[in-house]
Amino acid sequence: MTLLSIPANPVPEDVVSGTIRTPDGVELRFARWAPPANRKGTVCLFTGRGECIEKYFETVRDLRDRGFAVAMIDWRGQGHSARGLRNGRKGYVRRFSDYEIDVETFVQQIVLPDCPPPYFALAHSMGGAVMLRLAYAGKRWFDRIVMTAPMIDLPGRVTAWPARALLRTLRFAGLGGAYVPRGEDVIVGTGPFVGNPVTSDPVRYARNAAILEEDPTLGIAAPTIAWADTAFRTMHGFRALDYPSKIRQPILMLAASNDTIVSTAAIEEFAYHLRAGSHLVIAGAKHEILQEQERYRSQFWAAFDAFVPGTPLFK
Numbered sequence: 001m002t003l004l005s006i007p008a009n010p011v012p013e014d015v016v017s018g019t020i021r022t023p024d025g026v027e028l029r030f031a032r033w034a035p036p037a038n039r040k041g042t043v044c045l046f047t048g049r050g051e052c053i054e055k056y057f058e059t060v061r062d063l064r065d066r067g068f069a070v071a072m073i074d075w076r077g078q079g080h081s082a083r084g085l086r087n088g089r090k091g092y093v094r095r096f097s098d099y100e101i102d103v104e105t106f107v108q109q110i111v112l113p114d115c116p117p118p119y120f121a122l123a124h125s126m127g128g129a130v131m132l133r134l135a136y137a138g139k140r141w142f143d144r145i146v147m148t149a150p151m152i153d154l155p156g157r158v159t160a161w162p163a164r165a166l167l168r169t170l171r172f173a174g175l176g177g178a179y180v181p182r183g184e185d186v187i188v189g190t191g192p193f194v195g196n197p198v199t200s201d202p203v204r205y206a207r208n209a210a211i212l213e214e215d216p217t218l219g220i221a222a223p224t225i226a227w228a229d230t231a232f233r234t235m236h237g238f239r240a241l242d243y244p245s246k247i248r249q250p251i252l253m254l255a256a257s258n259d260t261i262v263s264t265a266a267i268e269e270f271a272y273h274l275r276a277g278s279h280l281v282i283a284g285a286k287h288e289i290l291q292e293q294e295r296y297r298s299q300f301w302a303a304f305d306a307f308v309p310g311t312p313l314f315k
Helices: 053-065 097-114 126-136 161-175 202-214 225-238 264-272 294-307
Strands: 015-021 027-033 041-046 068-073 119-124 144-148 251-256 277-282
Touching (some): 015 097, 027 097, 041 053, 041 126, 053 068, 097 126, 161 225, 251 294, 277 294
Parallel strands (some): 041 068, 041 119, 144 251
Antiparallel strands (some): 015 027
16 A cells, blocks of 8 residues: 655655554554664654654654654554544544554564564654553553653543543444534644644644645544543543553653643643653643644654663663
8 A cells, every 4th residue: 555645745765565454354554664774773653643654754754864764554543544434534443442453463563573673662642542551551562652742631621520421421322433522524634724733833734734635535534422432531541540650661751831632731740650751841832743843843852862762671
């Protein structure tokens, strides 16, 4: 399966792309880039909700310039991986653990056989939530994990009990495949730049919108009730006092001070209780730190370079 290349966003060279199939029969699109000469291992890049491989071509180049091979997937239900509903625009997943199946399939079929060790993970937003669940479960594929604006909670009291109860009720009523209340059938990331909640960089925003304009089938619209139900339950689970302390892997969390998508305060609180974790709040940045202006991205890369590859805990 080929990757979309447009003049504003060409495919980085030395790529192999295709599809893999999960044990539960879902076809996932993957891409991997060969390591440069000064190889340091492989960074597995996990996107957020509604994103696709193409959106991170710039990040792929940044990582390869640092000596890393890179490997990615499109999550089930987005990008050019299989969609779970007839209306492919609907952001749908039955349960959050399905994303963990995606990661394990990817690791077993692509990363371990074809990518040079050691292995690191770089995950954004929803991808960060998936990585936290895997780390909590004791999966140790990655020596170190870096997260940008991980989806630990949403701002305000959005995920409080009344909202969770409403979503459960609607799902039990057979509405799991419907959009969340006030959800629109408009592809995320195609609206006007002014007032957008994800980045203050107009050039990168326009580039990402151009990808979806060229191929709208890469995008998705609002989440469904089923997705929101399982995501809200996952975020509620992160609130357990012993959740972060049971994670043993070194983790670096980067949060954005102007984030209105996920809760920066929740990220700081969670990171504070990690046994081998640290965090940094990038002042002025919005949610998509890797799609932000250079003055914010440079702070991310300085923190990344200080943390990865690092010193292995075990020889």
